[in-house]
Amino acid sequence: MTSATSQITFIQPDGSARTIAVVAGANVMLTALANGIAGIVAECGGAAMCATCHVYLNEGSAAFVAPVSEVENEMLESAASGRRENSRLGCQVVVQPGAGEIVVQIPSHQV
């Protein structure tokens, strides 16, 4: 059985974008690191403790991922570039099976 392919598009503050093909179970932060996407620091490596993989999730993408957990909600308060309604920690955003394109915007700074 092969997982259906989805994609994550990373949009930089200058508007430039890159799209990476992923399979279900992929995580936004790890995908960014593995592909050398600038602007994702991820100092804690995915323990939801540093808020340096902060991204803004585009409206149409929210349906493809699980909602914000209590711990993520707490940690988003530490996001250096300011929390918005659509703020997420990349390390906590996992691509669900059957997801379409997930679009995230990278904030201007992480620390």
Added chain:
Amino acid sequence: MSSTLAPDAALMSAPNAPVTDFDPYADAVLDDPYPHYERLRELGPIFYLSRYGAYGLARHAEIDSVLRDSATFCSSAGVGLANFHVETPWRKPSIILEADPPLHGRTRKVVAGLLAPANINKLRATMEREAELLVDRVLAKGHIDAVPDLCAAFPLKVFADAVGIPRDGREEFLLPYGDMVFNAFGPVNERFKVCLDKAQGAIAWIAEVCKRENLTHDGLGAQLYAAADQGLLDPEEAPMLVRTLLSAGLDTTVFTLCNAMMCFAREPEQWATLHAQPTMARQALEEVLRFESTFHSFYRTTTREVEVAGVALPNEQKICVFIGSANRDPRRWPDAHKFDVNRKANGNLAFGTGVHGCAGQMIARLEGEVLLAALARRVKSLRLESAPVIHYNNSVRGYDSMPMSLVAA
């Protein structure tokens, strides 16, 4: 270390994995674990520790996926060798370290908020002032024992102040208490028993200083009591979590600083790099954590029958994760055995990862960065004057004594 494939009949629980009688807790192993770790990694992605009846993982990839799957590889059965589901724990289990989701999320949320960058970055200026004063003192001395004079002195001041506990008794009781807690991440061996006996005074002292009336009004300890006032914690949980801060946050940071000083004493050109560019302190600290991890190993327990690296494991099976080895795995790190402050060491497993990743890692990084940066600005060179004395513990590695000389810039 000898490694043989046991006959199937002799070890029904480990039919598919290489078997080793390796003892991770032997003094000789703790003296220099890295050649042993290399042999463990070469045994295969998973192996069986026959002395302890536990499976072991020593490569980065397998450890990373086990730590990220807290539903299958749980903590509520204890993070040492003893299985709390079938054995009596040595103390009442921690409501954060030894808890599983969803129970774990409730306490983790409070502690994560407390130790999040937004809250702890307020401590930076105070820590920077204290670091300058401490560096003044050690430079005035020139010849120091870097453990008590520097590496223990800093967290005993700035972290204990941040929690808000009284001054008296810190040196005597805080480190022995943590020593006991970290011994419990291994087997209940002679080392742990001796330590537990010696820590009785510390246990009583810790219980006392964790009481609300003994804490400062605005420290991390008081903030936990405030969370209880808001109904985020039960009243009796606040002192338990203050205790968690004290047990988890001292020895580890002290040993991390010890390991940093040892790395730089052994590699003068790496110190020269940092001295030339003190703003590299945070990155350098990350490489210290990778290269000489403070925490070396602990356990998870399976919650169901599950296959790991092709080996079928039963339910309630203990698995030892050697994170100190994962951080030296050449499959993950090019030139894994080279200490290089220019390396991007992010993604190392020194603080674990996943929902049980160290909640105090950002304050640990802050303390380490602040002290290393202050040293980098002011110290031209440092030298080990005689052999350091290792501190033997079942899960954390550091030193009791490090005679060093420092030369001012």
